[in-house]
Amino acid sequence: MTDLRELGESAASAVLERVGRGVSQMQERKPLTHDLLESSDAYLVVFDAPGAHSEDVHVRFLDGEVEVRIDRFRDFHEGFEMRFPGRGLTLSGRAKLPGDAAVEATDSTAVVTKNGTLQVQIPKDETSSDIVVTEEEASDTDEPADHSSDDDAGE
Secondary structure (H helix, E strand, C coil): CCHHHHHHHHHHHHHHHHHHHHHHHHHHHHHCCCEEECCEEEEEEEEEEECCCCHHHEEEEECCEEEEEEECCCCCCCCCCCCCCCCEEEEEEECCCCCCCCCCCCHHHHEECCCCEEEEEEEEECCCCCCCCCCCCCCCCCCCCCCHHHHHHHC
């Protein structure tokens, strides 16, 4: 009877581990949630980053987006056995800045907070300005375009 019990426990453990790995993989595929805030001189993107340390975080700015990748690790707990590995270890996300955002990405900062968020601050580029768009003026030497076709000449 103990053999049957051990077999049942082994099967349950294997199922829990597989389900946990599935949950972990789903979490890794889902993009990190974030908030995008704006002040007069900067944008602030706040990502959820539970369990992350600064050395585990990679941030880059590309094509108007802040891209984040977090590689977490599971701590070893002596005397305990992993039964349900449900936390994703590699998390990623991106936040698109507004299309008209003029920023100075080289002066950006990223901070992992004690409450489990990653705050990326991107200063606005103060030297940028709107460009006035005007119409080209017609000069006296410009001739109007001839829009008639050869078919009209025979009529």
